[in-house]
Structure formats: C-alpha cells, structure tokens
Amino acid sequence: MNNKPVFIAFVLLLLFISGSIWLVFEYVSAEKQRDIDAWQARLSIMAESQQHSVESWFDKQLENINTLATNPLVQLYVSQSSSAKTDNDETGRGQLNHLKNLLNATADRASVFTPVHKIKNNIDNKVNDGVAIFNESRQVLATRYFPLKELAVSQAYKRALENHTIFISNIVNIGNDAAGVKQPRLIIVVPVNSVQSLSPDDFRGAVIAVINPENNLFQLLLKEWLTTDSEETLLVSHDEDSVNYLTPLKQGFELFHKQAGSVNASANAANNIGGFVAGRDYRQIQVLATARTVQHSSMILVQKIDVDEALLESTVHQNFILTVFLLVVFIVTISFIAIWRHATSLHLQKATSRLKARAELLNAIGDSVNDHAFLLDHNNKLVFINDALAKSFSIDNVDVRGKALNHIFNNEICNQLLAIKPDINEDNVRNKEMRLECKDKRHDYHVSVIALKHPDYRQSYLYVMHDITKIKDAQGRHNRLMEGIISTLAQLIDKHDPHCVYHSQRTREVAVAIARAMELPQKRIDALAMAALLANIGKLYIPAEMLTNVEPLTKEEELMLRENINYSVEILQDLEFDGPVITFVQQKNECLDGSGYPKGVSGDDIVQESRILSVANAFVAMTSSRAYRSGMPVKEVLDVLFSEADSRYDRHVIAALFHIVENHSDWLSWQQVS
16 A cells, blocks of 8 residues: 555656657657658659650650651662662762761761760770661661670660560660770660551661760759759669669769669669659668659659658757657656655565576576586686586586686687687677597587677676587488498499499599589588489489490480489489489589580579589590490590580589599599490
C-alpha cells in the first residue's frame, strides 16, 4: 500500500510523456508530409520541363536525319546500289559527291558531330561519331567520319530494318581511347525507302547517325541556374535486375555506372513512371525521385534531389520542437525523481539478489560443461579458467588469476592460441581447428575466441576449446572408406574396358598436377580428383564388346558411346559430393567452340575444372598405349593439344601441362603396352 502513490505518480508521468510524444510526432509528421508534397510537385514540374527539352532535342535530330533519308537523290542512289545498278561513270561519281555534300550539310546543321576543323590533318584522332548512308546489304555508300566497325552500329541498323521503323539506341560506350576514357554515343537509324515507293515497308537502306551527346544533350541536363545543390537530372536505362546510368554523375562516379535495381531509387522511379519515390541513389544517399519516359527512346529521365537538402527546413523545425519537448519533459521528470528513487530502491535490492543467483547459476553451468574455457586479459594473463580445464591439467582454479598462459600449456601451444586472437574491435567470433600435443597425446580442438566488450572485461579474450578428436578420427575413417570405394569403382571401370586400363588413375594424376600448377584451392583439387576417377563410370552401361572393338565404330555405336556421359551423370546424381563433381564429369567432353557433347556448352560456361579434366583425359588417352596401338610421344601429344587450343581445349590449361611434363619422366612409361 505504501508504494501506491509512487505507482500512481509513475503512471501519470508515463501518460504525460507518451501523450506528448504522440502529439509532437504527429505534428512533425504532418509538417514533413507537407514538405514532401511540395517537393513532389516541384520535381514533377522540373521532370516535365526536362522531358520537353530532351524530346525537343531528339525531334531536331530526327528532323535533320529524316530530311536526308527522304532526299530523292539519297533514295535513288540507295535503290540503285541495292539493285546492283551503280556504275563508275561521271553520273555515279557526281551522285556520290552530292551525297557527301548532303552528309556534310546535315552534320553541320545538326551541330552534334565533331567539327571538321578539329579532326582535319590528324589521322590518330578517333572521333567515333558522324553520319553514314548504308544500303540494305549493309554496304557503306557514303560516310562522314563514321565508326564503321562498331558492333553497336551494326546492331542498331539490324533492329531498324527488322522492325521497319526509326530506331534510337540508348547512350552507349563506343571506342574507348588508349587511356580507357569512355566515349558516350547515341545511335539514330532512319530507314531509306526506294524512289516513289508505295509501300511503307519498302526499305532499301538507312541513314545512320552516331552522335556525341556530351556537347549538347548533356548540357540540357545540367541546369546550372538551379538554386539547389543536389537536384539532378539523369538519363537511365532499366531492366529487371539493374539500372544503367547513361549521363554524367556526381562525386567521381564513372559514366555508364551500373547498379542493382532492387535497392536503387532510379530503378524504383523507372518502374513507377509519373509517380514519386524515396530511396538510395547510386551514391547510396537517400533521395526523392520521379521519372518520365523519353519519346522515341527506351531511355528514362529521372529527376531527383537529396532528402537532406529537400527536407532541411522540416528537419530544423522538427529538431526545435523536439528540443523544447525534451526540456519540458526533463523539468517534469526532475519533479518525480524523489518519488522514483524511493520506489526503485526496493526494486534494486531485489534485483541484486536475482543477479547474484544468476551469477551462481552461470558459474555452475560453466563448471559443468566438458569444454575447456579460459579468459585472458590484455597482457595475456589468465583471469579465469573453468573446472573442466583445471581438472584436465591438475591446476588449482583459485590460484590461477594473473598467471601466464604457459602455466597451463607449453610455449608452442601458447603461441598457436595467441596467434588466433581477434582484433579488440572485431564483433565476430574467430574460430579455428587446431591439433595440439598435450601430455604426449594428440588432441584436435575447435577453438572459439571472442573479444569481450563489457567494461569490466575490456580488452579481454574468452577462449572456448571443444575437443573434436573423436569426430576428426571418425571423419578420417569415413574419408579413407570413401577413397577405397572410389578406387574400387575406378578399377571396375578400367576392367570393363581393358583397352583403357589405368586410364582413370592416370587421368586423376595428370589433372591434379595441372590443378596444382594453376594454384587451385585444395578443396577444388580434391573434387577434381574424384571427378577424374568417376568420369568414365557410365561405360559400365556400354557393351564390353563395343569397348574392345578395334574396328571403326558405326554412327550408331559412336552415338551410344557418347551416351556414357549421360549414364555417368545418371549414376552419380543421387550421391552427395564435396563440390560440383557431377558438373565436372558432365562437361569433360565439351569444347570451347561448342562442338563438344552432350550439351554443346561453350566458352566461359565450361567450368575451369572441366577444362582441366578434358585436357588430362586427352593427354592420357594419346600417351597411353593400347592393345591395338602404341602410345604417342609426349611432345607429339602436346603439339596436338596446342593445335586445338582455343577451339577444343583451354590454352592456359595446356600451357600448365607443358610446364610440368618435363618433371614427370614416369609418364613416358605409359607409351608401353601393359
């Protein structure tokens, strides 16, 4: 009953604080929403203004190029070229000169191409822009400083003719210079009809313009007259996974910067054209953004501003309100301190009693576990060891504080344990498996070390050593059993095909040697070794008489023999391997040029281990003698492999094999028939 006034006062204080907080935050939230609504209207106006400017710029470029494409002389010359009716007489040369004059006039009128005086008499200057006329056979009829060999130009031309319409590309990167500077270019393709054509699809060629947007289009987006610092207009392209920035960015980000769309404000705005979104931009800064489509183009215009700048006034106002509120709450809280102290003094006594009970419980738990645990201070002196560790080393647990770690372990073990201490600022637990020799007996431990952050144990480290000796021994037995089973399977495979005796073991030996020369991690080497032994397990499904046949195989027999890869995958698919062993087996007969089997995988889609296995398999097959032929000399085999580098085999793998063959004289014995 004596605590009832304290309880009532405390409840009244909570009601006052919670009610005040709710009212203040409701008011602040309303003010913030008002500012956001105002910025939504402003950004929409700016976006529509920029949209109009950009679309007007596109209309001007299309008008210039379309004027050239609809010129009767251009249509006539393109039609004649497509019909193979052009000749080299004075009329043809006159038409060609007139075309070039039209190109120059169009380029000068557009003012978006590199001026002639900047590239005259300078053969090393790669301008990578200009105008060109192509016929429907993609033959160039006339050009003005045009990047003919660029793949993006070819693709744009193909798109326009396939769709029978004008095509405007995104801003693309064309012709990096020697310093690696990216050159943004915009490609516009306008199809050319034949003379007096009655069909809108009667295209005989196209006028292609490669425009440098840096001198004019980019300038439209700068808006140097704005009073804001962070407001920005960008052109982007967007797909399901990412957004690609096509115009200059701030803070040193490169042109054509690409970012995942799932966490990008520009991508969210592009998915909600005309809407208003908030999120992080390419600088990972929170922004407000809206987007508009650009007519004639798949590019999207994004208008944005940093949230910090847009809501600066709202933030200042919010901070003022909160400061006044906290001051009022502080004054009211002081009035209740006496009551609160009286009420909490009783609770403190109970809390102390509970804390003592919990400490005793934690000590009992720590002493009952079998793991060895000890605590080191910043000088590597012992602070605490649990009973399990004390009993193992016959140490008096009471007298351990302040002693060095070598009071328990020898110097070698101490150095190993101290070497895995994490940095004092690390939050993660550092784990390591260690093999320690204690009292002339080998022990395997899983050691966990964590830096303590509590003020009472600052710069101290807690070690927990879990004995995994039995687990490691069982794992070793399991691994030896697995290796025995795999070895037995390999022998079974080789006995099924007597012509290929020892082939699996030799393939594994060569593949492992190559992988080590290429410095692959040991885990990947182990998976590769297992794949080499099991690669031909599918041959068990092939009739033995076919495998031992020394006559040329029929087409049906060759197809059946190729099926051994699929048989191998079918046999192994339900087994669990430590690594993608099945993938290595499945791709061992694939070729870099896609001519292999069973799936015709090519290039980078073939994993590195499969490339190694492919070379090792071919090397063993050619160097090893068979009952019906002798093995080829190693040098000749290497010559054969090099002749098929980059078509069937990986050149880097063959190079690694070349560097190690001289150190393996025992491989020469494979040329003898067993």
